[in-house]
Amino acid sequence: MKLSPRQEEIIKLVKEGQPITSEALASKLGVTRAALRPDLAVLTMIGALDARPKVGYVYTEKPMNNLLYDYITNIKVKDIMSKPAFVNEETMVYDAIVNLFLTDVGTLFVESDGFLIGAVSRKDFLKIAIGGTDIHKVPVGVIMTRMPNIIFISKEESAYTAAKKIIEHEIDSIPVVEKVLDEEQKDQYKIIGKISKTNITKLFVKMGNGQ
Amino acid sequence: MKLSPRQEEIIKLVKEGQPITSEALASKLGVTRAALRPDLAVLTMIGALDARPKVGYVYTEKPMNNLLYDYITNIKVKDIMSKPAFVNEETMVYDAIVNLFLTDVGTLFVESDGFLIGAVSRKDFLKIAIGGTDIHKVPVGVIMTRMPNIIFISKEESAYTAAKKIIEHEIDSIPVVEKVLDEEQKDQYKIIGKISKTNITKLFVKMGNGQ
Numbered sequence: 001m002k003l004s005p006r007q008e009e010i011i012k013l014v015k016e017g018q019p020i021t022s023e024a025l026a027s028k029l030g031v032t033r034a035a036l037r038p039d040l041a042v043l044t045m046i047g048a049l050d051a052r053p054k055v056g057y058v059y060t061e062k063p064m065n066n067l068l069y070d071y072i073t074n075i076k077v078k079d080i081m082s083k084p085a086f087v088n089e090e091t092m093v094y095d096a097i098v099n100l101f102l103t104d105v106g107t108l109f110v111e112s113d114g115f116l117i118g119a120v121s122r123k124d125f126l127k128i129a130i131g132g133t134d135i136h137k138v139p140v141g142v143i144m145t146r147m148p149n150i151i152f153i154s155k156e157e158s159a160y161t162a163a164k165k166i167i168e169h170e171i172d173s174i175p176v177v178e179k180v181l182d183e184e185q186k187d188q189y190k191i192i193g194k195i196s197k198t199n200i201t202k203l204f205v206k207m208g209n210g211q
Numbered sequence: 212m213k214l215s216p217r218q219e220e221i222i223k224l225v226k227e228g229q230p231i232t233s234e235a236l237a238s239k240l241g242v243t244r245a246a247l248r249p250d251l252a253v254l255t256m257i258g259a260l261d262a263r264p265k266v267g268y269v270y271t272e273k274p275m276n277n278l279l280y281d282y283i284t285n286i287k288v289k290d291i292m293s294k295p296a297f298v299n300e301e302t303m304v305y306d307a308i309v310n311l312f313l314t315d316v317g318t319l320f321v322e323s324d325g326f327l328i329g330a331v332s333r334k335d336f337l338k339i340a341i342g343g344t345d346i347h348k349v350p351v352g353v354i355m356t357r358m359p360n361i362i363f364i365s366k367e368e369s370a371y372t373a374a375k376k377i378i379e380h381e382i383d384s385i386p387v388v389e390k391v392l393d394e395e396q397k398d399q400y401k402i403i404g405k406i407s408k409t410n411i412t413k414l415f416v417k418m419g420n421g422q
Contacts, residue, residue: 034245041249042256072419097341122333129340130308160419163412197408201374204411208283208371 003048007039011048011059019056071207077162078155080203081176081193086111089118089141096140097125106196107173110144115180115188116152118144121172152177152189159203162195172196214259218250222259222270230267282418288373289366291414292387292404295320300329300352304344307351308336317407318384321355326391326399327363329355332383363388363400370414373406383407 003011006029013028014020022040026033040057043049050060085103087096089110100108100122110118120140128143129135151169153162155176165174176193214222217240224239225231233251237244251268254260260268296314298307300321311319311333321329331351339354340346363386364373376385387404 034248037245037249038252041253045253045256069419072415094341097337101338122337126308126333126337126340127312129337130305130346135341160416163416163419167409167413167416197412198378200412200415201408202378204283204415205371205374205378208280208374 007043010039010043014049014057014059018058019052021056072160073158075159075203076155077153077157077159077176077195080159080199081155081195082199084109084175084191084194087140089139089144091140093125093128093135093138093140093143096120100125109175109191110140111191114190115182116147116150116175116177116191118146119150119175120144150175153195154178155192159200163200166197218254221250221254225260225268225270229269230263232267283371284369286370286414287366288364288368288370288387288406291370291410292366292406293410295386295402295405297322298351300350300355302351304336304339304346304349304351304354307331311336320386320402321351322402325401326393327358327361327386327388327402329357330361330386331355361386364406365389366403370411374411377408
């Protein structure tokens with residue numbers, strides 16, 4: 001998005017003398033208030049300026065932010081999540097790795113009685129595979145990351161929050177869960193999807209495509 | 212971004228009677244052309260409407276597209292690329308995997324005389340590690356993807372193009388290269404960075420943060 005020279009000039013004037021009224025801006029630019037209105041509407045819309053009633057315009061220092069933030073946070077986890085792949089904790093590491101290749105994912109989630117109990121990534125598998133251990137004899141439960149140390153997300157949260165958790169916790173993939181109570185009335189989580197860096201990268205491409 | 216009721220109404224009228232002049236729109240809405248100008252400026256800016264000189268306004272069917280597309284395609288590979296990690300093709304697979312963990316990357320690039328000749332990913336390593344081969348005795352050159360089968364990108368291209376290549380070719384990481392001529396005047400590529408799904412996910416988070 002390119003601002004017009006006049007829009008750039010308005011931003012400069014607001015930065016210098018904020019808060020500044022539209023009358024003052026119009027007089028500095030030698031135009032009428034009516035002539036300024038479209039530019040002020042655009043600058044407010046994109047979040048470059050903030051219009052404070054009875055005070056005037058101030059610079060928000062976050063041009064594009066409003067628009068992009070609204071757009072990005074409106075995309076929900078459920079809109080972009082994909083199908084997760086599962087193993088049991090008793091599955092041998094070798095068989096789990098074969099499963100990883102067959103389902104073409106980077107992380108397997110581990111369930112017990114339909115509830116999330118662990119996760120194991122390509123990195124975890126690679127670590128054990130080079131360690132000299134017989135991976136036909138070690139079950140996934142030995143090497144997986146175990147609850148409650150698993151970061152998860154619900155389907156109604158934003159794709160932005162999912163991406164933030166992925167980056168903050170340095171993980172490749174995050175399970176999408178629904179909270180349920182088990183027979184003992186304890187919180188458990190059912191896995192209904194996953195978000196990986198691939199989902200976020202695909203979303204970024206879609207945004208650039210205008211989809 | 213939320214459009215105002217009047218902006219929604221304008222879009223509806225344009226869809227129904229396009230191309231439509233601002234005079235016609237003003238008369239249908241019972242307001243002056245001057246009063247409409249800010250709304251039309253905003254709608255044109257965000258790409259919902261296109262103003263055709265001497266014809267009128269048409270609906271572009273891609274609201275947000277212009278803005279997002281411009282924003283996204285303005286971010287260059289060089290703005291978000293990170294440091295690549297290298298091995299030689301003679302490096303033994305075991306040592307390369309150790310290198311992979313120490314540099315905390317998902318893909319290693321293989322150079323010869325300073326030029327890109329191959330790439331090897333966590334997936335490639337995992338495949339060989341479970342195959343029963345002695346990974347202390349197999350060099351990276353045996354398992355790597357070899358030029359010219361490597362997808363690369365230049366630092367002046369957009370982050371969007373990098374993300375698109377990553378998705379289309381189903382790779383985790385793409386080397387950023389500079390073309391140079393070798394002694395025999397043949398095209399060669401020097402690696403100066405890399406873009407991974409992590410870089411794109413970080414960029415997405417930054418966009419949502421308004422940075």
